[in-house]
Amino acid sequence: MASRALKPSCATGAGRGTTGKSLHDAGDQVVAILHQRGRSKASGMLLEMSLAQVFTMRDGLQTRMEMYSDVTEAMRAAGLPEESSGLA
Numbered sequence: 446m447a448s449r450a451l452k453p454s455c456a457t458g459a460g461r462g463t464t465g466k467s468l469h470d471a472g473d474q475v476v477a478i479l480h481q482r483g484r485s486k487a488s489g490m491l492l493e494m495s496l497a498q499v500f501t502m503r504d505g506l507q508t509r510m511e512m513y514s515d516v517t518e519a520m521r522a523a524g525l526p527e528e529s530s531g532l533a
Contacts, residue, residue, distance in 0.1 A: 471523040475500045
């Protein structure tokens with residue numbers, strides 16, 4: 446299972462950071478769904494978004510990472526059904 450090779454990581458701070466929501470195994474690829482939040486330095490407005498990263502694994506090592514602002518697009522790129530993202 447390729448998702449075992451990925452370790453969760455997140456940046457934290459006052460009101461900002463990235464939180465891992467789920468990992469989806471797709472054979473030699475893993476889709477990581479994340480939630481990111483922060484504040485605009487200029488306006489102080491709170492910004493939040495969901496995003497996804499598709500990792501390609503080979504021999505237990507990460508060989509590629511693609512980032513998607515559209516979680517559904519990332520699930521499709523890895524050949525997974527979009528409803529398995531848990532964000533529908």
